[in-house]
Amino acid sequence: MVILMISLCSPMIFAQTQKADKVFVNGNIYTVDEKSPKATALAVKGDKLIYVGNDEEVKNYIDKNT
16 A cells, blocks of 8 residues: 555656746735635746745746746
């Protein structure tokens, strides 16, 4: 059972975060998600939002080309 759980989780463990083209921080963003109605940061790649959340976590989407 443990081996099965590890193999099911491994793709998530090794998945890499996409890097954003643009990141916006320190905002006042209203979402339509009842569980997280507000955010302070978002990351954009091309014409898609790839992250909406807080200023600290959005740093994972930044690289030298952002």
